[in-house]
Amino acid sequence: MQTIDWGYLLTPYQFSPVIVGVTVVVLALYIRGARAAAQQQLPVGFGRHLAFFAGLTLCYAVLHTRFDYYAQYMFFMHRLQHLVLHHLGAFLIALSAPWSVLALGVPVGIRKRGLRPLLCNPMARGLYRVLQHPVVAPTLFVGLIYFWLTPSVHFDAMLNLRLYHLMNASMLVDGILFWWLMLNPSVQHAAVRLGYGRRILILVLITLPQVVLGAYIALSKQELFDIYALCGRAWPVPPEVDQQLGGLLTWIPAAMMSVLGILVVLRMLLHQEQAQSEAPNPTAAEVDDGDSGRIRSTP
């Protein structure tokens, strides 16, 4: 049995200071915030911490380890990478509702002079409201998958490093935004009332175009993404097998994430009914004084 060379597997294929920088800053903020929350007796819960770290670790692993090499030279590995960025990793991060913890981790000076003005800025709030619109958010969520899988766009993105990073970043950020809209415990969200029932409807609706696209790729007879043949595959796999696997990964797990989302929303619905008369959880009220829906984790 061969020993696993972890150093090799964990070394990024292409070192990116931006990915390292963002990861370090987010980690530092979160750990600081979690400590501050513990000191102030604000309950966050082990489950939320776990979801956050699992999501962050998964996203980092697919972006900045040997995995990235395979994602660049194998279509189905690329689909797996986006499944983590757009669905699973983003889902876990949104599920952990980390905003209040992250905000607590921001040094007081920056929080007062930087974060608060930004969160109150009408432009920023307007943009956020547009992105979290119940029609815009799901359209963007599905639209981005279609956009980056348009063969000519996909070709350019796989050839140009900047476009490649832009593609991955857009999938992750949009994934977090979308799943946050779906999984936010608060019904009153960014000035848009989005009840649990409508969320379930959205989650059902977004599966349809994803299934259609995944099935189209998996069942297509022609080679849709010739960039992988042109650039050489990571190991010898027949192009049609690569494409079928990639199509299946776009099709089935993506639809399953919607089912998972629906289960979480149903659970929230159940909790809401049970706790209708109880007082709201004070977790986030301490962090922001109700001036923004962005860093609120509970109603």
Place this chain on the structure above:
Amino acid sequence: MRRIVLALAAVILLVGCDRGPEWQTRYIGGLMPELQFRLTDENGQTVTAAAYADTVNLLFFGYTSCPDVCPITLGQMRQVLDRLPEGMADQIRVLFVSVDPERDDPESLRRYADFFGDRFVGLTGSREQLDTLTRRYRTTYGYGEPDAQGNYPVSHGSAVYAFDTQGRAQLLIRGEDTIDAILADLIRLVQG
């Protein structure tokens, strides 16, 4: 909301229009970094891209024991060079980079390149040098399992990268591109 839609439409239109006259092979201007490498030439000497800066360069990765893609692609390039107008072939080089340095020494590279013509240059390098170059052009290579005679297949990209005389990546030539298409684009590239 309507303003946002209009702005988006304008952006899409602008992006759509931002193209020169159509090339017949795949135009990749601005997508890839300029030609740069440090490799070993057919004389066993270290060379950099500067040594070939006076011509249009066609970069192709392969190996001399390659049974199909390499001879077909290089043969195709040979056909194109033969059909170029008088004197124009001198302004083009085909840089054949072997990603199999274990088997392809400078001597066998020279013989292989000379078989296709005097515009063909055989190059190879250490694994580090090859990794740096293939990564730069977002391509990869790998080795398969050796058979009883010790022969092993090598996977590599099938595209030919065309660089103009300034070393800028301009075209990606694919197997399915016709000789006529490649010919027309190369003439245009040489004429600048």
